[in-house]
Amino acid sequence: MTDPVxxxxxxxxxxxxxxxxxxxxxxxxxxxxxxxxxxxVFSVDATFPPHAMTAxxxxxxxxxxxxxxxxxGVIPRLSGEVTVFGRPIGKARDRIAYVPQRASVDWxxxxxxxxxxxxGLYRRVGLLKRLTGAHLAAARDCLDRVGMADFTDRxxxxxxxxxxxxxxLARALAQEADLYLLDEPFAGxxxxxxxxxxxxxxxxxxxxxxxxxxxxxxATVARYFDHVFLINVRRIAEGPVATxxxxxxxxxxxGGRLATAHLDQLDLGLGGAS
Amino acid sequence: xxxEFVQFSLTPMLIGTLAAVACALPGNFLLxxxxxxxxxxxxxxxxxxxVVAFLLTGAVAAIPMLLGAAGAAVVAVIVIxxxxxxxxxxxxxxxxxxxxxxxxxxxxxxxQSDTSSVxxxxxxxxxxxxxxxxxxxxxxxxxxxxxxxxAALPDELGRIAAVCALVIALTVLFWRPLKIxxxxxGFAQAQGLPVGLIGFxxxxxxxxxxxxxxxxxxxxxVIAMFICPPAAARLMTNRLERQVGWSxxxxxxxxxxxxxxxxxxxxxxxxxxxxSAAGMIAVVSGLILGLACLVGPHRARVGARGEAA
Numbered sequence: 001m002t003d004p005v006x007x008x009x010x011x012x013x014x015x016x017x018x019x020x021x022x023x024x025x026x027x028x029x030x031x032x033x034x035x036x037x038x039x040x041v042f043s044v045d046a047t048f049p050p051h052a053m054t055a056x057x058x059x060x061x062x063x064x065x066x067x068x069x070x071x072x073g074v075i076p077r078l079s080g081e082v083t084v085f086g087r088p089i090g091k092a093r094d095r096i097a098y099v100p101q102r103a104s105v106d107w108x109x110x111x112x113x114x115x116x117x118x119x120g121l122y123r124r125v126g127l128l129k130r131l132t133g134a135h136l137a138a139a140r141d142c143l144d145r146v147g148m149a150d151f152t153d154r155x156x157x158x159x160x161x162x163x164x165x166x167x168x169l170a171r172a173l174a175q176e177a178d179l180y181l182l183d184e185p186f187a188g189x190x191x192x193x194x195x196x197x198x199x200x201x202x203x204x205x206x207x208x209x210x211x212x213x214x215x216x217x218x219a220t221v222a223r224y225f226d227h228v229f230l231i232n233v234r235r236i237a238e239g240p241v242a243t244x245x246x247x248x249x250x251x252x253x254x255g256g257r258l259a260t261a262h263l264d265q266l267d268l269g270l271g272g273a274s
Numbered sequence: 275x276x277x278e279f280v281q282f283s284l285t286p287m288l289i290g291t292l293a294a295v296a297c298a299l300p301g302n303f304l305l306x307x308x309x310x311x312x313x314x315x316x317x318x319x320x321x322x323x324x325v326v327a328f329l330l331t332g333a334v335a336a337i338p339m340l341l342g343a344a345g346a347a348v349v350a351v352i353v354i355x356x357x358x359x360x361x362x363x364x365x366x367x368x369x370x371x372x373x374x375x376x377x378x379x380x381x382x383x384x385x386q387s388d389t390s391s392v393x394x395x396x397x398x399x400x401x402x403x404x405x406x407x408x409x410x411x412x413x414x415x416x417x418x419x420x421x422x423x424x425a426a427l428p429d430e431l432g433r434i435a436a437v438c439a440l441v442i443a444l445t446v447l448f449w450r451p452l453k454i455x456x457x458x459x460g461f462a463q464a465q466g467l468p469v470g471l472i473g474f475x476x477x478x479x480x481x482x483x484x485x486x487x488x489x490x491x492x493x494x495x496v497i498a499m500f501i502c503p504p505a506a507a508r509l510m511t512n513r514l515e516r517q518v519g520w521s522x523x524x525x526x527x528x529x530x531x532x533x534x535x536x537x538x539x540x541x542x543x544x545x546x547x548x549x550s551a552a553g554m555i556a557v558v559s560g561l562i563l564g565l566a567c568l569v570g571p572h573r574a575r576v577g578a579r580g581e582a583a
Contacts (some may be wrong), residue, residue, distance in 0.1 A: 069460065072460075072463065072464045073463060073464070074459075074460045074463045074464060090466070093464075093465060093466035096464060098460070098461060098464035098465075100458060100460040100461055100464075104458070104460055105457060105458045106306075106457075109306060109456070109457045109514075110306075110508060110511065110512050110513055110514045110516075110517045111453075111457060111512075111513065111514060112512065112513060115513065115514070116457070119453070119454050119457070119458070119461070122450055122451075122454055122465055122467075123465055123466070125450070126450075127447060127448070127449075127450060127451070128447070155512035155572075157512075171461075181464075
């Protein structure tokens, strides 16, 4: 019953396992994830930088979201070690805020906007601690930061997609984390929401926090992010936008799916086509 | 009227009410998790478990019945996996086949075994024996203060009261993890919540409620108690806290109204005999759901998944 791919992945993971840098907000060593027999993420190493905004980019099905979810333990990994600020992720949950894809939940759930934001306080209030006025004020403040203060008591199903995304971001803000992990935060949102979200993320970075986004839109990578991580099942490249977001790396990541004409329009780093 | 009511109607009504509440509380979360049919599945699997437990111990006691039901659930899971793997059949069909077969097996076992000494036969298994859970020693409302009479209350009342209290306590204690993991499992997991354990615990509590409610409403009708009150409650409000409150109101209303209508309704129409209380309770809960569909203030989009999926 030994699957050659899995055995290989496990061995590979072991040989690669090296101590992770203590200052990296998120470091991954030798991580392999598989749905069924085919690996979705294969033996990936990643070291995300502190005080920076990083985009995880790659084609559809390249394992971008899978990598994030597996690092968080939302889906199981076959192998790999994940450290957050130098500690095993299980001991650093308080420092992480995760914003899942908007479509991953049922927005018909009976909850109001403030209910969802208050979920971000769970690790501080625990099972039974009473919610106080201070907690409510903190939640309202988070809504204000994403421009949703007027929607506090609205049922979440009655919001637009962009508004729902902002509520998710407000819930993450309520966690007061040091590492923000967002899965496609700009997918299917209006321009005003995109502006609001990027302003909040840049403010987080200015406060010294780390932000990692699974990102789809290559046209905005250079404007929004400092670092990129390119993945197509395996890690392709990783580094500052200026040196890693290059035509060569994009070709290696997307293969023939990215037309040269498209590449010309991107604000590529050094060594790029433009 | 008073004396007769206390002797013949008070305890069945209380048992029906407590059973309805015990099922409705986990039902709220099962419904929101789109697992409502797990209640149905559990109620089916419970039957053979209870029958086997009875055959082995010769008594209808709470602990062996619960163990029997749990054992049957484990067998069901193994059989489902086996059918899926060996028969290459899709999960839904594998579950349907397993639960129906186990339930049918339970019915056959029950028919063949000598259970005449206790309240355990096919009809009771299907529809409960609420009407027979009367308080023989009661001599009117004063009996509520009479220790001798209180000691003779049907065992079923104490059992369902304990289960109902347990369900309420667990719901209150684990309210936040239940709410968070039901709404957004990925977020809950990233926060370090044991979502697998929470989901398993929820199904476990539902199983305990189903076994306890077996006395009151039987194993088929119990599914109405899991689904109807929470589904109707969802149409009344857009907040989980209030939804759960409404579901308790509807559960109590179904039980009380259903019992009264079953006992006295036919007489009002010139009939001679009362009809099945459990059946009437399920019908009333269905009618409440129907009414909520027609006039509930938040009836739009229940069960509809948001645009993307």
